[in-house]
Amino acid sequence: MPTDLYPVTRLADVREATERSGLGALLLTPGPDLRYVTGYDAMPLERLTCLAVPASGDPFLMVPRLELPAAEHSPASRLGIEFVPWDETDDPYAQVAARLGSLASVGLADRMWAMQSLRFRDAMPGAEQRLAGTVLRELRMRKSPAEAAALAEAGAAIDSVHNLVPGFLKAGRTEREVGKDIAEAIVAAGHERVDFVIVGSGPNGASPHHELSDRVIQAGEPVVVDIGGTMPTGYCSDSTRVYSVGEAPAEFVAYYAVLKRAQEAACDHVRPGVTCESVDAAAREVIEEAGFGDRFIHRTGHGIGLETHEEPYIVSGNTELIEPGFAFSIEPGIYLPGRHGARIEDIVICSETAGELLNNTTRELVIV
Structure with missing residues (x-):
């Protein structure tokens, strides 16, 4: 697959767009938004896989430990971001919230499951939830x-x-x-x-x-x-x-x-x-x-x-x-x-x- 189809510079473009939007972070679960940013066609599971892109700070990929090899062999491995594996008895939503700290708002992937968005609401009760698409649409509409x-x-x-x-x-x-x-x-x-x-x-x-x-x-x-x-x-x-x-x-x-x-x-x-x-x-x-x-x-x-x-x-x-x-x-x-x-x-x-x-x-x- 051509590397210019999912360029490593895209993540920086997304972080800058997140900052301009006023959102504290984007939270991208498996689906077209995650693939657009990373090239990773992650399997949609009840176990949370989530790319967190804070407006300030380093992005990271929260991934179930059993999915870590797939993530490491995906185009996301070229991005130089931290992969954070979590185990079956962990609460990955709480881990994401703890890493991001107190935020006024987050943008959730447009195709995020309701179950996941509600879990993030409970883990980050002070953060207004908005659609990540309000940020990503401007990038995704303009095809390279x-x-x-x-x-x-x-x-x-x-x-x-x-x-x-x-x-x-x-x-x-x-x-x-x-x-x-x-x-x-x-x-x-x-x-x-x-x-x-x-x-x-x-x-x-x-x-x-x-x-x-x-x-x-x-x-x-x-x-x-x-x-x-x-x-x-x-x-x-x-x-x-x-x-x-x-x-x-x-x-x-x-x-x-x-x-x-x-x-x-x-x-x-x-x-x-x-x-x-x-x-x-x-x-x-x-x-x-x-x-x-x-x-x-x-x-x-x-x-x-x-x-x-x-x-x-x-x-x-x-x-x-x-x-x-x-x-x-x-x-x-x-x-x-x-x-x-x-x-x-x-x-x-x-x-x-x-x-x-x-x-x-x-x-x-x-x-x-």
Whole structure:
């Protein structure tokens, strides 16, 4: 794994950001925040693993003794911080509190278990608990060149799976059978794990987060295929394409053309200085003008990186200005309940001048 993907300088950047925020310390348990700062993909357990990053003072990693070898062999070992192992009869929460001393506030990892946050509340009753994401979001949203390369690798991998989908889709097969083939292809394409496989055939295509079912795919039906996984780097893929098993209904073909124009308009709109909500509006206006505004029922996109869904969110009301390095999906949809639906999704990263697509399979309706 490239060392510049999880640079040792990132910890200092996080400590400085913590100090600027006014928080006394960040407490990061296993999950995307901990991995972002250290490169350590720690196993989430009821036993506490926690990186403490004080605004002043030295950071340290509290780790169960049985997990110490894994921590020592992880990228976190390059950071030069103290690893503090604890034994089964110890209280690691009290140990963290004692090392940090009296603090007015702490930032907890956004994905910290409630059980752990409550234990920290008891161990540090004088410390206001806030979200570490208020500090880390500014860093995590701005992808480095190494992160952009990792997302491009993920995008190419999921593209290669979409290229195989026409061979999996046949009338008479179930969504679950097709989904199994796709999941195997996601891993074969280089992903470490499969995060989701949506195969929405016919009326199931009108449910954006449809679960695989035993519904048999029929001739003449459109099929929405939304797939993604996590690469060994930790960075995620996510792409949606629409297929039709034979010729699709005329009304579907007509509104699919609207959807394609809307998705292209949003992609073309991306550049530094525009707002997140204006990208949403670029897609939504095309769909509304065609009379399908009430059939586009979700935001246009979400950020992506170490999580499939992270900031920034491409949605009305988000006035944040897009900056170089922001990476997010653009995925408008049109859904006709009981009949069919469609969504086209690409990952886009903002360069110094425009949006660059990280998915490059055809956006045309693919007839199989």
